[in-house]
Amino acid sequence: MIIGLIGFGKVSQTLVNLIKSDDIEFLTSKENRSKSTIEAIDELNVGLASTFDEVAKLSDILISATSPKSALNIARKYGKLSNGIYLDLNNISPETTLEINKCVDNLVDGAIIGKIDSNNPTLYVSGHSAQELLFLGEFLNIKLISENVGDAAILKLLRSSYTKTLTALLIESFEIAKRNNLENEFFDVISITEGSDFKDKSLSRIRNTLNNPKRKSEELQEMISYFDDENLIMVKAALEKFSQL
Known part of the structure; x- marks a missing residue:
């Protein structure tokens, strides 16, 4: 399984550190990355694609963890290229979540509760495909709320x-x-x-x-x-x- 990462801040770095499995490969890109971000990617030895378009197309789960301001544009740009689950972990409003749902197939609305860089953060998920992410419970706390996109955001x-x-x-x-x-x-x-x-x-x-x-x-x-x-x-x-x- 390939988990693609759009954004490589604390959220993505924590997930890479927590989710350790021979069956899971993380994939990202250094495209337009800052020097500090590239250093973090190299330090964690994450798999690389030449572009984020490629990351989106190759991923079974594509995670958007960028910033609230860019979440919708990221979804419009890369979400449509994803054939798997699109997991949005940005701190966005329910309204923005529903807008993303219009342009992304298989959206899972996610909310990380507590300090993201803790050893065992809790991930709340909602959406029709959210149940497919319950296997992550092997690595962190995960709570399925409902099949309704937007419930996690609310x-x-x-x-x-x-x-x-x-x-x-x-x-x-x-x-x-x-x-x-x-x-x-x-x-x-x-x-x-x-x-x-x-x-x-x-x-x-x-x-x-x-x-x-x-x-x-x-x-x-x-x-x-x-x-x-x-x-x-x-x-x-x-x-x-x-x-x-």
Whole structure:
């Protein structure tokens, strides 16, 4: 079996490291790659094709893990060349997923939950052909949601809205605690119910959000836009908080 990779960032590198089998060959291309990406490809000893067109045509499973902005164009360019499963792992909206479904046969909608570079990430999949990917459970956690393309994207969006809304409240509470010189006690009292690693996880979330408020706001706006008929009071409040950061 050949698994083709369009994009060779953390997602693809992690999959290459996790999926080890004599029956599986990874294939990519150095076409228009950066120097650092070529070095990563060489280091992992991934099979090479001269072009991405060739990668798409030869692959039994073609994985798109590039960027949300380029996901649709990548699907239009290479998805139509694929005769196997097209697995999209980009952080895209359900709307974009459905657009990709119009131009790609055998689309599987995928969402990686948790840190992608962890030893055992969880991959949620949905789509008519998603069941054919369950063999990957030998190498990582994989959860089949349904045969409906877009369900994985909706779950990904819902999880994102939950964590970001929670982070907005966390930032607000932490700011008040700091102004009252109670930041350590703030984490201590919440850790009683939330676990001993609450402080480390919370500070990591806060730093990440403060470093990327615009991107976090865009993701919440995407949520509000897609579920415009829902009463998203908390999500809108989180968006207002992020706009002040």
